[in-house]
Amino acid sequence: MPNETIQKTPITDDDWILGSPAAPVTLLEYGDYECPHCAMARPVLEGLVAKMPDTVRLVFRHFPITTTHPHALMAAEAAEAAGAQGRFWKMHDMIFARQPQLSYETLRACAVALRLDLARFDLEMEAHTYLPEVRHDFRRGVQDGVNGTPTIFINRRRYDGPRDRESMLAVIAAVLSAAPGRARGVA
């Protein structure tokens, strides 16, 4: 079996997308809110979108590793609950910033800080309203070939290289120079 891994699942309207829908470079991240490597990747990935908003967009899907990260699933559900109230990315950032002390109280404090409708937040967390969304992301990750957290796909190809800003900028430049508009004789 070949080692190269291609993202099989399409990006859809129900995905969380940061940046322009028309951006030629899509970074798809499968991440876990309790994973330190994901927390380290967050400013790099979001920074790329901020630096090149017309060129790069970031898609985030949940991939909680519950056996080693007991709060990861709850945190993913909380991000979805905030997303249902229009605050996904803000919640996403706040959860990562509070990663060492994740608990329901911390997540609820984030909801308070974001001025979410708390009654709705509590109700939906208790009912696990967004668990199916999180599970759906996880299943897509299995299909796509997640091999750790975070797993990043750049324009559908799994990127297993270093996740520092310089390396990511270099790979994005390479992807852009090979983009269809400029490609010569490449299918």
Added chain:
Amino acid sequence: MATIINPGAQAPEFTLLNGNAKPVKLSDYRGKNVVLTFYPADWSPVCTSELALIQETLGEIRDFNAEVLGVSVDNHWSHRAWAEHLHVTFPLLADFWPHGEVSRLYGVFRETDGISDRALYFIDAAGVIRDSWVAENPGVAPGLNVIFEALERIQGARGKETSRA
């Protein structure tokens, strides 16, 4: 690098100690599909995430009438401590003495540094090797798709439902 065993061959029999120092034979798993996972070392970062991912999807893997066996050259004491640390519940087998003998038998022993390659063998219920995967770069773990696509080829996509009974 040694040669990988081709699909269609009978998987070589072995007996290794698990983390509780109990001998485990491959043939104990006849009737089950086996995902035989060779990895370089306990406690290393990539192996950690690889085995944690397998543990996370163990229920789905078992839906394909399959069990997972991990193999590295670490001893059974290390395996036990590491399994507890990672909350891994499938057996980790110690290919410790004679050092790397089973890894060598499966063509995944690295003579240069004395550890196993990162590799997967998919063995069916009759003990026949049906598929394999070897990392081109041992620092990169296999995607979970590799495991599930291989199991689907062995068991059929419908295997999931039928084996759930």
